[in-house]
Amino acid sequence: MLFTRDLRVHDNPALHAAVADGDHVVPVFVWDEAILAGPMAVPNRLRFLSESLEDLRRTLRSLGGDLIVRRGEVAAVAGEIAARTGARSLFIADDHSDHARRRLAALRELPLRVTATPGLTVVPPGDLTPSSGGALYRVFTPYWRAWSAVPRDPLLPPPERITLPPGLEADTPPDPPTSGHSPALLPGGEDEGRRRLAAWVSGGLADYDDERNELARDGTSRLSAHLRFGTLSPREVLHATSACEPFTRQLAWRDFHYQLAAAFPDLSWRDYRPGRVDFRDDPDALEAWCGAETGVPIIDAAQRQLHHEGFMHNRARMITASFLTRVLRVDWRHGYRHFRDWLADGDIPNNAANWQRLAGTGNDPRPRTLSPLRQAARFDPDGSYVHRWLPELEALEGLAAHRPWKAEPSLRRTLRYPAPLIDPDEPVRRRSR
Structure with a gap:
């Protein structure tokens, strides 16, 4: 089980499938260079990620397992661990960035049965397409109508127990440096995410539509980082907040942007609609x-x-x-x-x-x-x-x-x-x- 941006045990399709597939499961996280040295390697996210991994490891240990943390190239690490343990299958949450696509292609070169499960969004990119044709929705309102009509499957429970194969050492290399982060950065981890979700549902959700735009009020959920790292399941957040349509629309916007980025992978550097704006150098x-x-x-x-x-x-x-x-x-x-x-x-x-x-x-x-x-x-x-x-x-x-x-x-x-x-x-x- 290769964790990436699904650092949780509740409603985790990849983990659920891995536990159902075999008697032994090896939970793994790999610090690769895209995390440690790429443009996304910034102190605030490294700090949040490190805390989330610590929390995930505590939870997995409470279930009888552990989290194997390595540094290196993801496919090479996965291949080495599979060879050592005799694993024949690998489970990973599906993702749609260029980096994730290259990672999945490299994993599928291994002599393993690789299964990529949904889980990063409520509705996976590509599952909804316009009735008029086309690979994606380009306008939010019709996407929202289609998204709202999708049947919701039951949430997946956390595993009752995780059993590591015998003889596997769960040594953990030092975490990457996390200095330089914002002084008031909220903590990471599934426990913190679930606590914050429960507090939001009981204490903030009812006033969301009235207060979400008031800048001085803390009228938003502050769940975005937990959704970004998968310490909360977006499906579970939807399940808990379904009574508030203005809030669930925000989850739909998130899915809308993911299907947009999946179809247009250059979204972070190339104009989606070029030639509309003349910028100036200042x-x-x-x-x-x-x-x-x-x-x-x-x-x-x-x-x-x-x-x-x-x-x-x-x-x-x-x-x-x-x-x-x-x-x-x-x-x-x-x-x-x-x-x-x-x-x-x-x-x-x-x-x-x-x-x-x-x-x-x-x-x-x-x-x-x-x-x-x-x-x-x-x-x-x-x-x-x-x-x-x-x-x-x-x-x-x-x-x-x-x-x-x-x-x-x-x-x-x-x-x-x-x-x-x-x-x-x-x-x-x-x-x-």
Whole structure:
């Protein structure tokens, strides 16, 4: 059983199939170079991943098994362990990135029966296709209708027991370095994910539709990193939250982006709809945006939240992405990489698809520019979100906190806050909401 992005025992199709297939199961995780040295190897995700592996190992040991952790090339490690133990089958969760496809192709070169099971999404990419023809849905609304109509299979229970083959040593190499992570990064692991899901269902889900866009409220689930690493099953999350359609739509959006990325593997670097936007080269504006020094408080507050927590409120993600690409006219790929380098939940399908949608190069045929000031007036009217992350503006009350350049000159000089890079109102007046 090769764990990848399904670091759990509850509702894990690959683990369930492996336990049903043989008397002995060898649970394995491989630190390969794509994890340790590639662009996705960033401190926040390495920390979350390490904690999730520790938690998974404790759980597997409580079931009588263990987690064999190795470093190296995945197929080579799997082949070596199979040869040593006499294994004839290998189970892995199916994935659809270029790296995952290459990994699965290499595994299928081994003298093993390789089974790739679904499990990373509620509905696997490719299972839903438009009745009018085509390999994928390009618009969300018809996809949502089809997705909602798919019958839901029962959740799979965790195994009662896992038995390792005799003589196998479960030595674990040192974990990769995880320094440099955000100081308020939420912990990883299936136990933590299930605790957070239960707390969300009992204490936050009922108010989700009313509070999800309020920037100062913790009105979202904070389950995204657990879904990204598979410490929670997306099917279990759907099962637990099915009474709240606005929330389950977010799970459908996630699946929609996965089917988009599966059909368009260049999504993280090539425009999905090319030729629609002319970007400009402005390294100073990009540096200010990344460093929370744009002079537009709602943008800078969002970046400080990202740096401190390894997380950014979804509404704030939309506002900051729109500001970079539609107002400053900086290429979305720069923003995508910045988010990739900080988000604990950063994965290619959701990160890239959302950036392209906000930039005007993605699946949305009618992109709109989000005015940061209008968004602030709607979703942070008393300035609480800005005050939390920009305490230097605490002297400004309410909406005044979003327009420090309008303060009295004597007060403005004491704020120690930069002037705005650009008038936030003027560039977006015609096409904003």
